[in-house]
Amino acid sequence: MKFTILTAFPDSFTSYFSSSIIKQAQNKNLVNIELINFRREKGHKIDDYAYGGKTGMVLKIEPIVECLKTNNLLNHSIILLSPSGKPLTQQMARDLAKQEHIVMLCGHYEGIDARIQKYVTHEVSIGDYLLTSGELAAMVILDCVTRLIPGVINQQSLETESFDEYLLDYPVYTRPPSFEGQDVPEIYLSGNHGEIEKFRKQEQERITKERRPDLWKKYLKYKETNTKTE
The missing domain is CATH 3.40.1280.10 (SPOUT methyltransferase, trefoil knot domain)
Structure with a gap:
């Protein structure tokens, strides 16, 4: 390009x-x-x-x-x-x-x-x-x-990002598991990937609703439309 x-x-x-x-x-x-x-x-x-x-x-x-x-x-x-x-x-x-x-x-x-x-x-x-x-x-x-051009960055990095489905991204963490009294959520250390994905989606919804009510309204409309078409 x-x-x-x-x-x-x-x-x-x-x-x-x-x-x-x-x-x-x-x-x-x-x-x-x-x-x-x-x-x-x-x-x-x-x-x-x-x-x-x-x-x-x-x-x-x-x-x-x-x-x-x-x-x-x-x-x-x-x-x-x-x-x-x-x-x-x-x-x-x-x-x-x-x-x-x-x-x-x-x-x-x-x-x-x-x-x-x-x-x-x-x-x-x-x-x-x-x-x-x-x-x-x-x-x-x-x-x-x-960054969206194929081959520029790892394709997996693009699969779930901020603004997909009008949602902001979920919080991310790395080592150490505890820092100055702040701990990584236990769910991330559980190894249960199904529950981890569920928790991440909940966090996306929570953060978007709190910080970007404009996007939250679009997300609810998007969710309603896609539910009807399923």
């Missing part, structure tokens, strides 16, 4: 993409990451004042569209990273992982000239908060999509 990222600050990706799972995915030739600097030359002006008197600078549309055209990217899925976009979800990540080539546009300052909408296929937000630029958002999307 190929990721192409259009950015004015390509160096901000170097450290992250050269470590951990992302590096391994590239070494296995499962992922190809291309960084394109739409600042065509050093000192080239890529921003200007906003029409209407709004404070802050706006990224100009010409250098970005020129990059898209010059690199033959207009026929691929183009994601604009923006707080106004559709919220990123695990299901969206799964859908994106089926693509062969994803292009991401990193905004900066007050954003990109709104006429860029003509050229994008998706507008995605990673949360209801603001960042200084879109580079971090691009890293988040690339990370959550890359």
Whole structure:
């Protein structure tokens, strides 16, 4: 799978993409990451004042569209990273992982000239908060999509995860069995895998209900629908 990222600050990706799972995915030739600097030359002006008197600078549309055209990217899925976009979800990540080539546009300052909408296929937000630029958002999307590509990580690790069936994940433990008065639940040490799985599901439900009532409502609806179809 190929990721192409259009950015004015390509160096901000170097450290992250050269470590951990992302590096391994590239070494296995499962992922190809291309960084394109739409600042065509050093000192080239890529921003200007906003029409209407709004404070802050706006990224100009010409250098970005020129990059898209010059690199033959207009026929691929183009994601604009923006707080106004559709919220990123695990299901969206799964859908994106089926693509062969994803292009991401990193905004900066007050954003990109709104006429860029003509050229994008998706507008995605990673949360209801603001960042200084879109580079971090691009890293988040690339990370959550890359781990879903077959062969990147152990397939068993993907079988039960947070947000499957709208549930958060269950608590996990490792050695030592006791630490500063906190013990690993006895059920985990019992060897009874059937009861362990039952306990884990109960914990998923408890945690989701307590911490994410929005997901809990979706889970109850999902559970009701699937019970009817069985």
